[in-house]
Amino acid sequence: MISRSVTDRVPAVAATAITAALDASAQGDGRALQRARAFAEPLLSGEFLDTGEPVLDHADAVAHILEHIGGTPDLQACVYLVYASPFLARPREVIAKAFGEPYANVAIETNKLIQLQRQARQRTATADEAATRGGSSALNAAQTENVRKMLLAFSRDLRVVLLRLASRLQTLRYYAAVKRAPQRWLAAESLQVFAPLANRLGIWQLKWELEDLAFRFLEPQTYKHIAQLLDEKRAERETHVEQVRQQLERELAALGLRAQVQGRPKHIYSIVKKMRGKSLEFDQVHDLRALRVIVETVEECYRVLAWVHEHFSPVADEFDDYIAKPKPNGYQSLHTVVRDKQGRIFEIQIRTRAMHEHAEHGIAAHWAYKEAGVKGYAGVSAGSAYDAKIAVLRQLLAWQRDLSGLSHGLFDDSVYVLTPQAAIVELPKGATPVDFAYAVHTDLGHRCRGARVDGQMVPLNTPLANGQTVEIIAAKEGGPSRDWLNPEAGYLVSHRAKSKVRAWFNAQAAADNIARGREQVERLLQREGKTAIKLEELALELGFETPDALFEAVGKEALALRVIEQHLRPAEPPTPPDGLVLKKARSTPGGVLVVGVESLMTTLARCCKPAPPDDIRGFVTRGRGVSVHRADCPDFLALARRHPGRVIEVEWLSSASAGPHAPVYAVDVGVQAQDRQGLLRDISEAFAREKINVIGVQTQSVKGVAWMTFTVEVIDATRVSRVMAVLTDVPGVLKVWRR
Helix, strand or coil, X not given: CECCCCCCCHHHHHHHHHHHHHHHHHCCXXXXXXXXXXXXXXXXXXXXXXXXXXXXXXXHHHHHHHHHCCCCHHHHHHHHHHHHHHHCCCHHHHHHHHCCHHHHHHHHHHHHHHHHHHHHHHHCHHHHHHHHHHCCXXXXXHHHHHHHHHHXXXXXXXXXXXXXXXXXXXXXXXXXXXXXXXXXHHHHHHHHHHHHHHHHCCCHHHHHHXXXXXXXXXXXXXXXXXXXXXXXXXXXXXXXXXXXXXHHHHHHHHCCCCCEEEECCCCHHHHHHHHHHHCCCHHHCHHHCEEEEXXXXXXXXXXXXXXXXXXXXXXXXXXXXXXXXXXXXXXCCEEEEEECCCXXXXXXXXXXXXXXXXXXXXXXXXXXXXXXXXXXXXXXXXXXXXXXXXXXXHHHHHHHHHHHCCCCCHHHCEEEEECCCCCEEEEECCCCHHHHHHHHCHHXXXXXXXXXXXXXXXXXXXXXXXXXXXXXEECCCCCCCHHHHCCCCCCCCCHHHHHHHHHHHHHHHHHHHHHHHHHHHHHHHHHHCCCCCCHHHHHHHCCCCCHHHHHHHHHCCCCCHHHHHHHHCCCCCCCCXXXXXXXXXXXXXXXXXXXXXXCCCEEEXXXXXXXXXXCEEEEECCCCCEEEEECCCHHHHHHHHHCHHHEECEEECCCCCCCCCCCCEEEEEEEEEECCCCHHHHHHHXXXXXXXXXXXXXXXXXXXXEEEEEEEEECCCHHHHHHHHHHCCCCCEEEEEEC
C-alpha cells in the first residue's frame, strides 16, 4: 500500500497525534472526521503510495468520494485511520483507545484485506506480465477468483468493501490526472471485479466511473474513437436535449407536477458494451440523447409516462418497467425510448426522488453503521437498517454468482487463509491446520505434524480465521493419526480431509490383509508341494487380476483357503445319475427352487450366506446336494470356472409360496471402525433400533482398528442394506460391508 516503511521520526509524531486524539476524545468531541484527519496528517505527510500518489492526498480524495455517495462522516473518518495504521506500532490498541473499537476494527480489517491482495498479486506477477506482453485485457482467472474470494471474506463489514471501492476509483482517477497508464491487471481487475460489485450494491456513480476509467486504460484506441464520435455532434445533441428538457418541465408543471428534468450523460463503456452486445453501429445507439425526470410519487411516474407517450412516438420494444419489476440490485425506474416529430430518437427515464437516491448512491447510502457501534446514517431507522443489511448480503451473493457462476460462497461460512507463498485456500468455517494441509495436498496432510499460524506455533485442532497465513510442519514420511477421526477431538472439519484419512487407513488395512493372506497362501503351497507354481497364473485361474488381490481376499476371509486347496488338487466330477433330465422345478427346504431336478437336497453356503432377494446360483456337490451361493461369491466363481457342468439354476421361493412361517436367514455384516470405548454397545444399539436380531459377534482389534463380524437373522437381505446405512453414521465407523 505505502511505498516505504515507517521512518525513525514516526514514533515521536505518532505520540503527539495520539495525545491530541485522546485529549479530544476526553473532551467529548464528537467530530470524528476532523479528529481522524488531524490524527493521520502528521503520520502521512511526506509518504507516498506505490502508485506515486501522496498518501494524504489519496485519503482526502477517498473520503470525498464516500461523502459524495452518502457515506457518513464516521465512515470518512475510517479512511484516515486505515492509512495511518501501518505507521503505528500497535494500531488496534492505539486506534481503539483514541477513537473506539469499531473504528479500530475497520482500520485493521481493511489493512488486512489490502495486504492479502498485495501478497496474492505478487504471487501471480509472472502471469500478469505474460498477459501484458500478449496484450490481453483479461485478468488472470485465478487472480480474479482470488480477489473475489478476499472481498467476500471481508464483506460481512460493508464499510471495508466501500473503502476498497472508493480507494480503487481514486487510484484510477490519479492515473488519469497524471496521464499515466496503470498496470493492466489493475485496470482489468477494476473492470471485471470492482465495477460489477459497485453495480450489485447499486452505487451507480462508482460503477460508471470505474468502468469508463478502466476501459480507457485497457482499450485506449476504442475509447478515444467513441469519445471523438460523441464530440462530433455534441452541440447538436445538447441543443435538442435542452429543448426537450424545457418542454417537459413546462408541460409537467402545467399538469401540477413538481418534476425535476435533467439531461443524463451516456458513458463511453456502456455505449461500447451496447454496440458490441447488440451488434450496433454508433448511430444506432438510441440513448445517446437521454433525459431523466424525477418526481415525488410512483403514481406521478406513470402520469409522466402517459404524457410522454401521448406527445412523442414510442419506439417498439424499447420500454422497461423497472418499478413493477426492479433489477436484481434494487434499481427502480421507468425507461422508454421515443421519437419526436423530426424523427430524432431519445431515451427518457422516470423515477421518484427516493429511487434516484438509491440509483446514484446505492445501498451504501442506507447502511446502518450504528449496528457496528459507529454513529448511524442520518434518517435510517433500526428496522430499515436491518433490511438494508440483508439487502447488501443478497447483492454480494448475487455479485459472486455473476462472476463465478457458483451458487455457494457467502453464506457457506467459509474462511480464506494463505499458504506461505500467498496462495489463497478456501476452507469451511471452523477448519483446522490439518484441514488446510489436506486442502493443499493429500500427502502433506498425511505427513502433517505441526503448524504455524501467522508465525506462531498452534495446536493442530486450532480453528483458522480469515486472512491468516498457515505453514505446515511435516515429517519426511508417515501417516495420519487415528485421533484425527475422533469428532470430539476437533481435528477435522472438511469432508475432503476426513475421506482422505479414512482412505489412508483403509489402504493400511488392505496392506495388512495382503501380508496376512500372502503368508497363508505361501504356507498352503508349501504344504501341498506347489511352491513352484506361478502366483500370477494362480490368481488369474481363481478370478483375480493380481496376486495381491488374491492375497487380500484370503487375508480378509473373503476367499477360503479350501477353495485354493481344491484348485490345486482337482478331482473328476462324479457321473450324474441316469435319468438326470430337465423336469419340473422342485421346491426344497430353505425357500429355494432347484430348476431341472426332481428331488435334490439344498444347503445355503456358509462362505457367502445368501438371503432373498440376492441373485443366487447352485453348485452340485459330492454327497451334499446343491450348495446355494450368492452369484458374486468368490468361492462359487472359482468353483464354477473349474466345473461349469455342475452349476445349476436356482431361485428363491416367492413370499406367498413360503407360507405363513417364512424362513429366516443368517447373514454376516462386517464392520471396520476406530477402536474406542463403547463402540460395540453403539453398534449393537443400532441393530436393536432396526429390530434386527444379532445371533453372533466376532471382534478383534489390530493397531487401534476394530474388525467386527455380526451374524444377524433376517427374512430378506434388504433389511441388511438398511441397517448398514445406519451403521455408517455410528461415530468411529470407517467401513461397513456384507460378508
